[in-house]
Amino acid sequence: MVTLLEQPRRIPGGLHLDANKAQSLQQPLRACSIPEQLYIPLSQHIGEAAEPLLEVGDEVLKGQLVARSPVYISAPIHASSSGKIVAIGDYPVPHPSGMQATCIVIATDGKDQPVDTGLKMDTVFDADPAEIRQRVRDAGIVGLGGAGFPASVKLNPGPEREIELLVINAAECEPYISCDEALMCHRPQDIIDGVRIMRHALNARQVVIGVENNMPQAIESLQRCLEELSEDAIRITPVPVIYPAGGEKQLIYALTGEEVPSQGLPLDLGIVCHNVGTAAAIARALLQGEPLISRVVTVTGEGVRQPANLEVRIGTPVAELIEECGGYTDEVARLLMGGPMMGFSLASDAVPAIKTTNCILAASYRETPQATAASACIRCGDCVDVCPAGLLPQQLYWYARARNFDNIQDYNLFDCIECGCCAQVCPSHIPLVQYYRFAKTEIWSLDSERQFSDMARQRHEFRIERLEQEKIALEERRARARKALKPKVGDATAKQAEIAAALQRVKAKKEAQSAGPRNTGNLTEEQQAKIAEVDRRRASTSGQP
Amino acid sequence: MEFPTQSSPYLPLNNNLSRLMTQVMLGLIPGTLILLWFFGWGILFNLLIGSATALLAEAAMLRLRSQPVMPTLYDGSALLTGLLLGLSLPPLAPWWIPVVGALFAIVIAKQLYGGLGYNPFNPAMVGFVVLIISFPLQMTLWPPPQGIDAQTLGLADTLRLVFTEALPAGATLDSVTMATPLDMAKTRIGLNFTWSEILTDPRYGSFAGRGWEWINVGFLFGGLWLWQKRAIHWQIPAGMLGALFLVSLLFYIADADSFGSPVFHLFSGATMLGAFFIATDPVSAATTHRGRLYYGAGIGILTYIIRTWGGYPEGIAFAVLLMNMAAPTIDYLTPPRAFGHRDQKEG
Numbered sequence: 107m108v109t110l111l112e113q114p115r116r117i118p119g120g121l122h123l124d125a126n127k128a129q130s131l132q133q134p135l136r137a138c139s140i141p142e143q144l145y146i147p148l149s150q151h152i153g154e155a156a157e158p159l160l161e162v163g164d165e166v167l168k169g170q171l172v173a174r175s176p177v178y179i180s181a182p183i184h185a186s187s188s189g190k191i192v193a194i195g196d197y198p199v200p201h202p203s204g205m206q207a208t209c210i211v212i213a214t215d216g217k218d219q220p221v222d223t224g225l226k227m228d229t230v231f232d233a234d235p236a237e238i239r240q241r242v243r244d245a246g247i248v249g250l251g252g253a254g255f256p257a258s259v260k261l262n263p264g265p266e267r268e269i270e271l272l273v274i275n276a277a278e279c280e281p282y283i284s285c286d287e288a289l290m291c292h293r294p295q296d297i298i299d300g301v302r303i304m305r306h307a308l309n310a311r312q313v314v315i316g317v318e319n320n321m322p323q324a325i326e327s328l329q330r331c332l333e334e335l336s337e338d339a340i341r342i343t344p345v346p347v348i349y350p351a352g353g354e355k356q357l358i359y360a361l362t363g364e365e366v367p368s369q370g371l372p373l374d375l376g377i378v379c380h381n382v383g384t385a386a387a388i389a390r391a392l393l394q395g396e397p398l399i400s401r402v403v404t405v406t407g408e409g410v411r412q413p414a415n416l417e418v419r420i421g422t423p424v425a426e427l428i429e430e431c432g433g434y435t436d437e438v439a440r441l442l443m444g445g446p447m448m449g450f451s452l453a454s455d456a457v458p459a460i461k462t463t464n465c466i467l468a469a470s471y472r473e474t475p476q477a478t479a480a481s482a483c484i485r486c487g488d489c490v491d492v493c494p495a496g497l498l499p500q501q502l503y504w505y506a507r508a509r510n511f512d513n514i515q516d517y518n519l520f521d522c523i524e525c526g527c528c529a530q531v532c533p534s535h536i537p538l539v540q541y542y543r544f545a546k547t548e549i550w551s552l553d554s555e556r557q558f559s560d561m562a563r564q565r566h567e568f569r570i571e572r573l574e575q576e577k578i579a580l581e582e583r584r585a586r587a588r589k590a591l592k593p594k595v596g597d598a599t600a601k602q603a604e605i606a607a608a609l610q611r612v613k614a615k616k617e618a619q620s621a622g623p624r625n626t627g628n629l630t631e632e633q634q635a636k637i638a639e640v641d642r643r644r645a646s647t648s649g650q651p
Numbered sequence: 652m653e654f655p656t657q658s659s660p661y662l663p664l665n666n667n668l669s670r671l672m673t674q675v676m677l678g679l680i681p682g683t684l685i686l687l688w689f690f691g692w693g694i695l696f697n698l699l700i701g702s703a704t705a706l707l708a709e710a711a712m713l714r715l716r717s718q719p720v721m722p723t724l725y726d727g728s729a730l731l732t733g734l735l736l737g738l739s740l741p742p743l744a745p746w747w748i749p750v751v752g753a754l755f756a757i758v759i760a761k762q763l764y765g766g767l768g769y770n771p772f773n774p775a776m777v778g779f780v781v782l783i784i785s786f787p788l789q790m791t792l793w794p795p796p797q798g799i800d801a802q803t804l805g806l807a808d809t810l811r812l813v814f815t816e817a818l819p820a821g822a823t824l825d826s827v828t829m830a831t832p833l834d835m836a837k838t839r840i841g842l843n844f845t846w847s848e849i850l851t852d853p854r855y856g857s858f859a860g861r862g863w864e865w866i867n868v869g870f871l872f873g874g875l876w877l878w879q880k881r882a883i884h885w886q887i888p889a890g891m892l893g894a895l896f897l898v899s900l901l902f903y904i905a906d907a908d909s910f911g912s913p914v915f916h917l918f919s920g921a922t923m924l925g926a927f928f929i930a931t932d933p934v935s936a937a938t939t940h941r942g943r944l945y946y947g948a949g950i951g952i953l954t955y956i957i958r959t960w961g962g963y964p965e966g967i968a969f970a971v972l973l974m975n976m977a978a979p980t981i982d983y984l985t986p987p988r989a990f991g992h993r994d995q996k997e998g
Contacts, residue, residue: 118990123662204656281662355991368991425652434652441654442661451656474661481668481726482768486933487884488666490940496989500938501982518989526660533666534768540658 108270108362108376110314110341115363117356119494120348121527123447125320127284130406130413135292137400137417138430140187144212144421146172147199150460151254153179158210164191167221169397172210175243181256181461182246184223186399186419189214200424200443200457202450209458212421226395231306235261238307238392245391246398246461251275251352251381252444254462257388260380261307263373270376272310273361274301274385276317276324277345279352280445283465285402286382288415290317290324293386294331300385301340303392308378312341315382316357319344349447350525354379356494368521383464403459405431409438409468418459425455427466437470446474447526481534489528489538495521499528499538506541511549519545668767672727674882676734679928682870683738689796689862692809693742697749698734704753705733712762728767732756735775735929739921739968740782743792743804743828746813751785752778772975773935776968783963795829796862799854803827832860833920834964836911845908859918867923874927886940888926890947891954892917898955916955925950925967935975942978942985949974949981 149155156173166172166185173183193211198204225245227233243258263269274297278286290297305313317325328342345351345360355366358377366372372379383401390396399420406413411432418427424441428434442449443457444465459466467474489499497518505514522542529538629637687694709729713720724730736752756778764770783790794803804812804827808819818824830838832854839849854861877883895916902910916922921929930936930950937946950970957966 202658359990365991365993367993368989370991439654440657440661441652446659446661448659449661450659451654451661453654453656455652455654469661473663475663476655477657478664479722481723482766484668484728484768484934485936485938486671487938487940487943490938490987491884494990496987496992498939498982498986517986518992521989521991524659530660530662530664531666532664533668533671535664535667537658539660543658 108312108364110271110312110343110361111363114316114343114345114360116346117348117351117360117494118496119492119527120350120356121492121530122347123281123349123530125347126281126406127278127287130282130284130404130415131288131291133412133414135288135402135415135417138403138419138422138427140214140216140218140419141422141426142214143192143423144186144189144214144419145197145199145209145423145458146183146186146212146421147197147458147460148173148183148208148210149199150183150420150462151181151248151256153177153181153256155208156180156183158194158208160191160210162191162194165189166191166212167219169223169395169399170221171223171244171397172212175246175256179256179259181248182244182397183210184246184397184399185212186421187212187214188217188219198454198457200450200452200460200463204453209421220396223395223397225391225397227392230303230392233306235307235309238303241392242307242388244397245387247384247387247391248398248461249381250383250387250401250461250464251354252448252462252464257380257384260378261304263308263378267373268376269308269310269378270312271362271378272301272305272308272313273358273372273377273379274313274315274382275352275354275357275379276315276321276382277352277357277360278321279318279347279349280447280449280465281349282406282467283404283445284406285404285415285464287321287324288404289383289386289402290321291327294327296386296389297328297382298331298335298337298340299393300387300389302337303388304378304380304385305340310378313339314341314343314361316343316345316361318347318351320347349527350494350523353494353523353525355523368518398461401459401461401463403427403463404465405468406465407438407442407468408470408473409434409440411435418463420461421458423456423458424452424466427459428455428468434468435470437472438468439471440467440469440474442467442469442474447530448524477537478535480536483532483534483536486533488531488533492527492531494525494527495523497522502545503536503538503541506545509548511545511552514545515549519549522546668726668728671882672731674877674880675731675928676727678873678877678880678882679734679738679870681873682866682924685862685866685869686738689798689866690742690794691797691803692806693744693794693804693813694738696746696809696813697740697742697744698737700746701737701740701749701753702730702733704750705729705736705757708754708757709762712758713766716762716766718766723767726767729757729761732761732774732778735924736778738924739775739779741790741792741828743794743809743812744789745816748782748786748789752782754778755781768934770934771978773929773932773971775932776929776971779968780972783968791830791834792824792828793831794827796854799829799861829854831920831964832856832863833958837958837964840909846911847908859915863920864918867918870923870927874923877927883927883931884940884943886943887931887936887947887950890944890949891926891930891951892922892947894948894951895922895955896951898952902959910959916958920958920965921967922954925954925971929967930971930974935971935978937978937981937985939982939985939987941987942981945981945985946974946978949977 154177157176158173160172167188170185172185175182189212192213196206197209199207225241239258239261247257248254276286364375367374387398400417402415403418404415405427414431441452443452501517524539526539706729710720733753756774760772760774760777761770811817856864858864878885896913899913899916903912937943953970954966
């Protein structure tokens with residue numbers, strides 16, 4: 107039984123970081139203008155990429171399905187505005203590796219003409235949860251907090267699973283990011299509607315919205331909305347400000363004092379956790395019929411002139427967002443997608459904003475200095491103090507360096523959430539998180555290699571067995587055949603006669619051959635004399651050494 | 652527009668090694684000033700010679716190992732080793748004592764193992780132990796503390812003694828030096844004196860030996876400042892001082908005539924310097940939170956054993972080195988419970 111704590115708990119470890127959210131909250135949330143071209147990647151979520159349904163040259167309307175999800179863990183893709191598909195091919199996508207992936211490119215017509223998606227439900231609170239899940243799925247909604255896991259999957263706890271608690275994650279703990287806060291301040295109604303839909307779909311007993319307690323306006327806005335709706339079964343709990351209190355496991359701990367088991371899910375505790383933005387997206391899909399074709403993105407940092415929160419169409423190039431916010435300043439040094447702790451740096455602003463893009467941070471060198479050379483680990487243990495997962499980062503570092511992938515798992519490498527606290531406090535400036543990522547990917551690739559070789563071995567063993575069985579079968583067939591050919595007792599004399607006849611034939615053939623051993627039958631005397639001479643010479647020389 | 656890429660996190664880092672080492676050096680100041688006041692110029696020479704030798708040795712070794720010299724020297728670790736060694740040497744020791752000690756500490760105990768971060772033993776304490784085993788006589792040359800009615804040497808006399816080993820006219824080595832309280836207590840207990848008799852000697856000061864008690868208060872103060880600045884963790888000093896207190900209390904209750912009081916043990920010799928500045932050297936200590944408590948406690952207990960029954964009046968250096976050996980095992984046995992492993996104790 108999960109109980110909500112009266113006083114939220116402080117998470118283990120963590121860091122107090124400068125919030126730097128005020129810059130982007132100066133201006134109200136506004137919509138970003140429609141770009142000339144939208145680059146919509148087919149994979150913006152955890153799971154399989156979507157499959158395109160349309161072809162180059164096809165006209166699309168806003169909200170029209172352009173790619174479907176082929177399997178359960180996946181999400182469909184919709185056109186973010188009306189226009190024409192001008193290309194389907196590989197373009198740069200936001201990814202730490204700077205890779206390219208398949209995108210549908212839409213040349214917009216500026217009309218923004220919507221299509222009837224059929225997602226809208228008139229009686230959502232009487233609807234079957236399965237119907238709600240299906241619509242959430244059809245709307246292409248994924249977790250908007252960052253991971254991008256298909257939301258419908260997380261609305262499906264399975265039969266015989268009671269949901270004790272629905273946690274709405276609004277603890278936006280990473281510096282600079284303020285998209286959730288902007289959403290709470292400007293669209294509380296969407297959020298509360300979405301939360302109610304989720305509560306109904308999950309049949310959750312309790313609902314809590316966890317907000318960091320440095321967002322008084324957001325808390326007030328939500329509170330006012332709850333009062334207007336006289337909704338008293340949704341609780342808003344401010345949690346202490348500390349990074350990474352917005353991590354799913356960390357927030358659940360802060361609110362309930364329960365620890366999600368290692369390698370487990372909140373579901374193991376009867377808890378489901380959704381991001382506040384996901385809630386709003388669900389409300390818009392099911393109440394207004396709009397699939398996930400836009401999201402709120404924070405554009406901030408000293409590298410951009412007018413930091414703001416924008417409602418951005420999925421597929422809008424980052425350069426357009428920067429333009430919308432007044433362009434770059436002279437100080438811009440680095441472009442990050444996500445926050446400064448867990449985000450990644452973009453090599454180019456040509457990549458599009460996608461469903462999981464919560465922040466574009468155009469940072470100056472003052473905000474994000476260049477990495478300095480690392481010195482040796484002095485085992486000071488500062489990293490141990492701040493690790494929210496209760497790990498020994500310095501030991502993980504040694505084992506990662508030594509490529510000791512067995513011991514590093516004994517030290518619970520896979521409980522690391524890559525929050526970056528350890529690297530942030532390291533006096534030796536060791537890029538610790540990079541070492542952990544390296545170790546994790548090495549272990550994954552070793553595991554898949556092992557699986558591959560296991561499969562190969564199995565195949566080989568099957569083949570050996572198959573050959574063995576074929577051999578046995580052949581033997582049996584032969585034995586059967588021999589048995590069938592075995593002569594009957596009465597035929598003994600006939601057989602003897604047959605053998606005798608055969609011997610006779612052989613004998614006659616041999617005699618015929620010995621009569622003419624060489625092909626010297628029709629020779630002239632002259633030739634015979636020559637042969638005799640050669641034979642003689644051969645006989646005389648053969649005696650010599 | 653194109654941008655440089657890098658791996659997260661990206662925020663400015665506000666901690667670095669030289670800042671950490673500088674903080675430790677600042678923390679040494681109050682204790683050092685009191686030490687200077689009570690024991691005179693010799694301390695200053697030890698500090699200067701010790702740190703200069705340490706820096707030169709570090710630079711030479713780094714050059715030999717083809718490592719960057721200036722950035723590494725700048726981290727301050729070699730300087731700190733030289734200073735800590737200098738602080739633990741007797742003020743009237745000849746100049747080559749800090750030289751030999753610092754050379755051994757940096758060359759053998761630190762650089763031959765791979766430099767900062769790779770040394771299994773506390774370099775300053777290795778230097779100290781080499782000296783006390785090899786040069787026992789020179790290592791007893793403590794002058795009487797300020798305020799004891801005895802001959803004290805001025806700057807010129809100390810300089811001459813340290814660099815030429817020449818005493819002023821009419822003085823003998825015995826007349827310018829005096830046994831430390833720990834040393835004297837050990838000798839007198841051996842001669843069947845009771846503690847109450849020993850404490851009547853003026854050298855015992857107010858509670859733990861004239862001069863020494865205030866020096867320890869100074870290092871305690873500096874150490875608490877370090878803790879408050881988060882340059883050190885509390886576990887090692889707490890473990891060490893707590894264990895030393897408990898063990899000495901136990902024996903003191905059992906037999907107050909033969910065993911020194913807990914207050915005496917906590918405030919004499921190098922207790923506070925050891926607890927806050929030497930045992931807390933992170934490289935050679937345990938790193939888990941629980942492990943650090945045990946590590947500190949081990950040092951406290953061993954210090955008491957060596958002081959009481961060992962062959963040397965002070966045991967901190969040996970205790971630290973012995974626990975350095977145990978640190979990897981302690982770490983192995985005291986891993987923290989990772990988040991989400993609450994019910995997996997049996998696994």
